[in-house]
Amino acid sequence: xxxxxxxxxxxxxxxxxxxxxxxxxxxxxxxxxxxxxxxxxxxxxxxxxxxxxxxxxxxxxxxxxxxxxxxxxxxxxxxxxxxxxxxxxxxxxxxxxxxxxxxxxxxxxxxxxxxxxxxxxxxxxxxxxxxxxxxxxxxxxxxxxxxxxxxxxxxxxxxxxxxxxxxxxxxxxxxxx
Numbered sequence: 001x002x003x004x005x006x007x008x009x010x011x012x013x014x015x016x017x018x019x020x021x022x023x024x025x026x027x028x029x030x031x032x033x034x035x036x037x038x039x040x041x042x043x044x045x046x047x048x049x050x051x052x053x054x055x056x057x058x059x060x061x062x063x064x065x066x067x068x069x070x071x072x073x074x075x076x077x078x079x080x081x082x083x084x085x086x087x088x089x090x091x092x093x094x095x096x097x098x099x100x101x102x103x104x105x106x107x108x109x110x111x112x113x114x115x116x117x118x119x120x121x122x123x124x125x126x127x128x129x130x131x132x133x134x135x136x137x138x139x140x141x142x143x144x145x146x147x148x149x150x151x152x153x154x155x156x157x158x159x160x161x162x163x164x165x166x167x168x169x170x171x172x173x174x175x176x177x
Contacts, residue, residue, distance in 0.1 A: 002044055008037060011052055015060045021126055022064035024107060032067055036060045054137045057127065061119050068111030102160075109159035117152035120145055 012033070019032035036059045040049075049055055110118050116138065123134045124145070135142045 004037075004041070007040075007052060011056050014053055015056050018057055018060040018122075018127065019064050022061065022107065022110065022122060023067060024103060028067055029064075032060060032063045035063045039063065054133075057123065058119065058137050061122050062115065065111060065115055065118050065122075068107055071108070071111065105160055106156070109156050112159060113152050113155050117148045117155065120148035121152040121156070124149060 015033055015036050016029060019036065020026070020029040023029050023032060036056060039059045040052075040056060043049070043055070043059075110122070113121070119138060120134055123129045123137065124131065129137070131142045131145045135145045138145070138148075140148070
């Protein structure tokens with residue numbers, strides 16, 4: 001029989017970190033945390049689990065991305081600056097606001113990327129896993145991980161183009177009286 005309290009104690013921080021990093025909101029991360037472990041229970045009933053950390057990271061990433069997609073559909077909901085961002089004395093308020101806007105744009109863009117590509121991106125770029133580790137977690141080849149990442153980056157670059165600094169037109173325009 002599976003000792004769930006031990007699994008939650010051992011691997012809960014990994015799940016929380018993954019969910020919070022993608023969602024950027026404590027309440028959403030808590031919901032994702034619960035749904036991740038519920039999915040793990042259901043999966044463990046169907047088949048034995050070989051590597052709990054990998055499974056839970058993968059489930060947390062998938063659940064967080066699902067939640068981001070829901071956010072995109074609703075579009076009316078916006079998150080403000082987090083408390084830790086607003087208390088950062090090293091950055092100007094403008095820099096904090098721009099960083100917050102970019103982070104929210106990244107969350108939205110990740111929700112629009114193909115789920116497999118988003119998982120590969122999150123596991124390599126946000127969690128710091130190697131291509132070999134991601135390939136093992138997703139059940140694909142290392143080369144396929146590279147393809148997924150390339151496609152994810154291209155899509156994210158296109159989606160985040162709105163956050164690039166605007167270029168000022170260098171030619172003078174005369175105002176007609």
